Amino acid sequence: MTASLVGPRPLHDQVREAIESQIRSGRIPPGARLQSERHLAERLGVSRVTIRRALDALADEGLVRAAPGSGRYVSEVALAEPPNALLSFTELGARRGLTATARVLRKRVRPATLEEAERIGIAPGAEMFEIDRLRMLDGVAVALDHTRVPIAIAPELPHVDFRKASLYSVLEEAGAALVRADYTTEACAANAAQARRLGVAVGDPLLLARTTSYDSANRVVELGETAYRSDRYRFHATLVRERRPGGGMTP
CATH class of the missing domain: 3.40.1410.10 (Chorismate lyase-like)
Structure with a gap:
């Protein structure tokens, strides 16, 4: 996953939007396991706290679900x-x-x-x-x-x-x-x-x-x-x- 994070908006909003775009376009399909927070942070050049806030926001929207001990997955339908x-x-x-x-x-x-x-x-x-x-x-x-x-x-x-x-x-x-x-x-x-x-x-x-x-x-x-x-x-x-x-x- 790649994204260009620029502009005055908070980084976690930009990260959330980038991941959401990948999900809605089907590039990350329903049921797919997302990359780890560490991996996403390294690829996007942001902190793990920023990644966590973005993923939590996606979970609130029902686009992502957490599986304890396994990671985060794209919701099949929520x-x-x-x-x-x-x-x-x-x-x-x-x-x-x-x-x-x-x-x-x-x-x-x-x-x-x-x-x-x-x-x-x-x-x-x-x-x-x-x-x-x-x-x-x-x-x-x-x-x-x-x-x-x-x-x-x-x-x-x-x-x-x-x-x-x-x-x-x-x-x-x-x-x-x-x-x-x-x-x-x-x-x-x-x-x-x-x-x-x-x-x-x-x-x-x-x-x-x-x-x-x-x-x-x-x-x-x-x-x-x-x-x-x-x-x-x-x-x-x-x-x-x-x-x-x-x-x-x-x-």
Whole structure:
């Protein structure tokens, strides 16, 4: 690996960018072991501390993973949510240079349950579009997605080919572009069906994300539950301390 490190930007940022470019271009393929910190430092003419900071930043982005006693490797697939950004699965994959596809496991229109009606603000029994998908990046299974949308918002939903189509794009075309979402995550154990479809063992940890998404009119447009393989997904958040009246920080 070679790179020209010049300019006013911090060296660790330049090193991170150089390695990231090699990964995204495929010159360092998924699963490949990176050169040691000492080797990289010698080749790039920087300190090992600089290399370590760059590699740690790549790990935070999900591009690199550490194997204790073995070194650092390019992640095979690791999807990471940018802090405070509402993006579709397709958009998240595209940011990593990966192609998002889906296997549609179930797609139907059915009456809304009482709970769904209360959460969305529609009449019980109103038509709901429901879809279950296995989500993949470059053909690698990453997540199982369960989504529900009031059919009145986008009547064409049952006719869309969701093997490649983005739900967010379809909703935007229907005049219901999503602008914000309430998002919660928790750990769960894979059941037999999830394990079979995601290629993990029964009981392996998954990250379950629940989403309630809104459009610009503050309508609830989508209810979603997504179970991610824990080794192929990271969620980033930006946390800000609240200020007390008078300017001090909350203890």
